[in-house]
Amino acid sequence: MTTKAKQAQSGRLLPIPIPWERVPWWAIILAAVGITVGWSVLTSEAYLEVIRFVIDGLQLTLQVTFIAYFIALIVGLIFGLMRVSENPILYAASTLYVEVIRGIPLLVIILYVGFVITPNLRDATDGRINLQGVPAAVLGIAICYAAYMAEIYRGGIESIERGQMEAARSLGMNYIQAMRHVILPQAIRRVLPPLGNNLIAMLKDSSLMAVIALPDLLQMGRLYVSRTFRAFEGYNTVALLYLVMTLVLSLVVRVIERRVAIE
Amino acid sequence: MNRNQDPIISIENVYKSFGHVRAVVDVSMNVYPGEVVVIIGPSGGGKSTLLRCINKLETIDQGRIIVDGHSITETKNINKVRAEIGMVFQLFNLFPHLTALENIVLAQRVVRQRKTKRAEEIAHEQLAKVGIAEKWNSYPSQLSGGQQQRVAIARALAMEPKIMLFDEPTSALDPEMIKGVLDVMLDLAEEGMTMVVVSHEMGFVRAAADRVALLDEGSIVEITTPEKLFSAPEEERTQQFLSQILH
Numbered sequence: 221m222t223t224k225a226k227q228a229q230s231g232r233l234l235p236i237p238i239p240w241e242r243v244p245w246w247a248i249i250l251a252a253v254g255i256t257v258g259w260s261v262l263t264s265e266a267y268l269e270v271i272r273f274v275i276d277g278l279q280l281t282l283q284v285t286f287i288a289y290f291i292a293l294i295v296g297l298i299f300g301l302m303r304v305s306e307n308p309i310l311y312a313a314s315t316l317y318v319e320v321i322r323g324i325p326l327l328v329i330i331l332y333v334g335f336v337i338t339p340n341l342r343d344a345t346d347g348r349i350n351l352q353g354v355p356a357a358v359l360g361i362a363i364c365y366a367a368y369m370a371e372i373y374r375g376g377i378e379s380i381e382r383g384q385m386e387a388a389r390s391l392g393m394n395y396i397q398a399m400r401h402v403i404l405p406q407a408i409r410r411v412l413p414p415l416g417n418n419l420i421a422m423l424k425d426s427s428l429m430a431v432i433a434l435p436d437l438l439q440m441g442r443l444y445v446s447r448t449f450r451a452f453e454g455y456n457t458v459a460l461l462y463l464v465m466t467l468v469l470s471l472v473v474r475v476i477e478r479r480v481a482i483e
Numbered sequence: 484m485n486r487n488q489d490p491i492i493s494i495e496n497v498y499k500s501f502g503h504v505r506a507v508v509d510v511s512m513n514v515y516p517g518e519v520v521v522i523i524g525p526s527g528g529g530k531s532t533l534l535r536c537i538n539k540l541e542t543i544d545q546g547r548i549i550v551d552g553h554s555i556t557e558t559k560n561i562n563k564v565r566a567e568i569g570m571v572f573q574l575f576n577l578f579p580h581l582t583a584l585e586n587i588v589l590a591q592r593v594v595r596q597r598k599t600k601r602a603e604e605i606a607h608e609q610l611a612k613v614g615i616a617e618k619w620n621s622y623p624s625q626l627s628g629g630q631q632q633r634v635a636i637a638r639a640l641a642m643e644p645k646i647m648l649f650d651e652p653t654s655a656l657d658p659e660m661i662k663g664v665l666d667v668m669l670d671l672a673e674e675g676m677t678m679v680v681v682s683h684e685m686g687f688v689r690a691a692a693d694r695v696a697l698l699d700e701g702s703i704v705e706i707t708t709p710e711k712l713f714s715a716p717e718e719e720r721t722q723q724f725l726s727q728i729l730h
Contacts, residue, residue: 386540387577389540390540391566391589394562
């Protein structure tokens with residue numbers, strides 16, 4: 221029985237000893253520094269001005285990151301499953317995708333999607349499919365990260381002992397059922413840390429969308445600096461906002477990892 | 484056991500190689516409904532491979548295996564045939580992310596299409612039968628090896644298979660855990676389950692086996708009854724092997 225179940229049974233919460241060695245000291249120190257810096261920033265009119273200027277960019281950054289991450293999670297899973305498939309066509313297709321995309325810098329992919337694929341797609345469909353602007357950034361980032369994630373999923377699936385698949389198949393499950401009910405639930409738990417890292421990396425890499433002139437956090441920061449020539453306050457604010465977001469995500473990822481750990 | 488019936492497992496001239504290693508060489512044998520056949524032999528002799536060929540965990544290179552009227556090599560739906568063949572592994576292979584109960588329920592729901600409630604009833608029954616009813620809500624990591632193996636047996640039995648295959652079910656267990664698992668297997672044999680067992684538990688062979696096959700270098704050296712095996716084995720290789728393991 222789990223500790224929680226025991227507590228539920230006894231009807232009240234038992235006193236839990238504080239696990240001092242597991243306290244995330246680094247986070248506490250960082251939070252202290254953060255509060256100090258944050259306080260001085262929020263009480264300074266100069267910084268507040270920057271924040272007010274870039275706040276819409278921050279929203280776009282988060283929006284693009286989460287949508288692209290969601291797409292990359294799904295597409296990456298599909299390519300990851302193809303990478304472990306015994307079907308030579310599926311395997312070859314996903315290997316080709318991973319090797320090509322992994323070998324091209326994200327910056328180049330975003331430029332290519334933004335200035336080659338989407339304008340051509342628009343012209344070819346007489347403007348019916350117009351993915352220019354934000355969709356292009358989402359697409360470029362998702363395409364790139366799907367390739368990384370495919371490799372993460374593949375590693376996770378291959379790390380599950382062969383006996384698990386054999387046991388599932390010997391019970392009469394087909395390959396898909398065994399994958400879905402036995403292999404993937406275990407594999408995904410194992411790859412949560414790298415998947416979480418990718419969310420954080422993606423948030424930072426989303427700043428590359430500035431090259432197709434989208435007003436994300438970085439682009440708005442640059443705009444502010446070019447207008448006011450206050451580079452110190454401008455880039456301090458941008459860096460601080462990215463740091464706050466990645467730290468929050470890092471904590472969220474940790475909580476999720478703990479929640480789903482195999483007992 | 485009923486020899487007048489058709490065999491439920493029929494293995495005909497089966498060959499299986501891994502690269503240049505010949506694991507199974509021209510093996511033929513029948514298993515009749517209700518029969519308990521134990522396969523013994525030195526390690527690397529092809530025992531496990533032969534067993535795994537029966538439910539197509541290994542594909543054979545040559546020959547034919549017919550299980551319950553279905554040719555394993557030609558059947559369109561191997562999953563349907565596998566659902567009738569329970570398999571117990573040396574390392575249990577329980578699903579670590581599921582509780583004992585969920586381990587037993589999963590395939591019943593997914594393969595047998597049973598409603599969750601019905602599947603859970605059957606799972607509780609099977610757990611009681613293997614003597615660990617109270618462990619239904621434990622995860623595999625919270626169970627001893629012997630308990631895990633009994634859950635694995637219950638998981639296979641819940642599918643109501645016609646045949647049970649055991650691949651060295653006790654060789655990964657601590658000595659004091661072995662008896663509990665063997666008792667479950669003895670009960671099963673007594674109930675008339677058709678069983679093919681790879682094991683060196685001579686106590687089990689004596690108590691439950693109808694026939695014993697000695698497999699060496701991929702070939703069957705001798706198939707005989709336990710009485711004959713222990714009193715007067717025909718082949719010199721059999722005598723030699725027995726003298727090694729009976730001490």
